[in-house]
Amino acid sequence: MMKKGYKQLVDEANAQIKTYSVAEAQAKLGDPQVQFIDVRDIRELEREGIVPGAFHAPRGMIEFWVDPDSPYFNPVFGENKEFILFCAAGWRSALTTKTVQDMGLENVAHIDGGFGAWKAAGAPTAVKESKKA
Numbered sequence: 001m002m003k004k005g006y007k008q009l010v011d012e013a014n015a016q017i018k019t020y021s022v023a024e025a026q027a028k029l030g031d032p033q034v035q036f037i038d039v040r041d042i043r044e045l046e047r048e049g050i051v052p053g054a055f056h057a058p059r060g061m062i063e064f065w066v067d068p069d070s071p072y073f074n075p076v077f078g079e080n081k082e083f084i085l086f087c088a089a090g091w092r093s094a095l096t097t098k099t100v101q102d103m104g105l106e107n108v109a110h111i112d113g114g115f116g117a118w119k120a121a122g123a124p125t126a127v128k129e130s131k132k133a
Contacts, residue, residue, distance in 0.1 A: 010091050013098035018109035022121040025084055025111045029053070029124065035076060037085045039096050040115065044088060048115060049125040051086070059092050066100050082107040090114040 020028075028034045029051070036054035038045065039062060050056075055076050057065050064072035077083075083105065087093040093110040101108050111118060119125055 006091065010094050013094040017094065017097045017101060019094075019112050020084060020109050021112055022117050022123055025086075025118070026121070026123045028082070028084065033081050035079065035081045035083050037083050038115070039085055039087050039092055044115075045128040046130070048088070049119070050128050051115070051118065052124055052126045054086075059087070059096055062096055062100060063103065066103055066105055077105065082109070084109050084111060086111040086118065087114045089116050 025036075029036070030053070036051050038051065038054040038056045039059040040048075040056075041058060042056070045056060057074065057076075061072065064070045065074040066077045067073060068078060083100075085093040085097050085100075085108065087096070090111065090113050093114055097108055097110040113120075
């Protein structure tokens with residue numbers, strides 16, 4: 001028997017993090033002090049599209065990319081910006097936002113409903129360009 005299921009974990013995370021509506025997040029798109037972070041799997045980006053200017057940081061690597069002591073640290077997370085995370089539906093991004101907040105990343109939020117809500121609202125999207133061999 002599960003002690004905590006995903007719904008409880010997501011609910012607990014949402015109670016402790018900042019959440020933006022699509023409209024609130026869209027108003028920040030293009031702000032040089034804001035970095036959108038897409039935590040979806042690469043196949044989702046290729047299939048569904050991307051938010052223009054978003055940085056792709058897969059959920060499975062986020063803890064390593066955020067930690068400056070990690071050999072996998074990514075300098076984008078060392079920038080003094082607001083980070084707005086999103087996934088497909090807002091569940092993974094809620095958990096990820098809570099995790100990086102617990103790690104000490106400040107000024108972090110996520111988008112309610114994720115990329116699905118973003119796309120449904122008609123917010124800007126683009127096609128993910130394939131890497132050329």
